[in-house]
Amino acid sequence: MSEATSRLKVGLDVPWVTSWSEEPQLGVGPCPSVDGELAIAQAEKPGRGRPLYSRNHLFRQRKSVREMLCPMCGQPTAEGDRWSQTGHPTTAGELRLRGFGPALPADMADGQALLNCGAIAPLHRACAEASLARCPHLGGMEDKTLKAFPTAWVVIPLWVEAKPEAPHARPVPVVSFLQLVGVEG
Template sequence: MSAHLRTGADNSGVPAVPYITTWSAEDRTAGAVTLRPDRCGIAYLDETPHDRDREGALWLRTGLARGRGRPRFGAVHPARQRRAMRLMLCQVCAGPADRDERGVLWLLGDDHDDWPGWPEEMGATHPPVCRPCALASLRLCPYLRRTHTAVRVARPRLGGVHGMLYGPPSGPGEVRPQPLGPALVPYGDSLIPWVLASQLAMQLRDCTPDHLDPDARHPRSTP
């Protein structure tokens, strides 16, 4: 949804540039991907403990210069996306995501045909939202105006990562791992050591539809 938010100010107080958007000054920092010493996954040559999450996934390195340069709408900043997911922050304003007795608020594209019971068990890579930002997104995003689903999620669970999946070198003379393409890899999967993560995925469980009535009285939630 962030790809379609306008850059001008909004009188609702909703940020014009979503928190998880990457800025042009936040170029990827140095760090060539290589094989781990045991050849059972990927690593950085100069890897530090901060390069991996607690589940062992290697993360894409990016700069931290929010607000500098131009916003790259549609490009998600890995570190801020990850923080928003782990702390249940709104992907637009970075305040607490909206929560009520039914659960945390998520705003999704409408993909009911993907599987029976969608979005139950969905691996969502967009963080949740607060209610004011959700309503503003419906006004400003052409895609969401055409089709969207708002849901409350009672039991969200960190499910895995989305990123570039690598494989072993293609031949005996090769030493660099081979990029295979983007993939969503669950935590605990044997492929976790082979993925360069760029987004955290949340498994949505116990979902209830929310109609987001713009006229209803509903104060911004607090932590």
């Protein structure tokens, strides 16, 4: 039985990037959010059922990172109005030690300062402030400082192995989410 459309408004009451209970995963296929690479697909029915606040919708998450769309309202962010709530300082060397080296430019120095935003694209300042005020998870963070997002960045695909249904078939690498890393300076 399908659940009704929620009274909660996508992009206002519930972040645009949030999955809903009526948006099941659909398997694997080529995805425009990652230039046709294989990625996990998910139904598109925002606002149907109930919001799953702790789960980003796979396609909308990848689209938000690739197109710099605000995860809260889903609209494009402009240079100068991109803010991270959860980003934390790191270096290229630290990311290389964690296995992300192949996604970083080869000529990037290990000491290069970076802002690792994980799977969360930057938000408009107004959306970030509203999110901090409304979201219990964000409100409970120790560091509530909004960080200006740099003008340069690197997108890192996060790969998982999909197991084909055919017997004895080998697992296939597919993209789940995209990680976003701002390049400081």
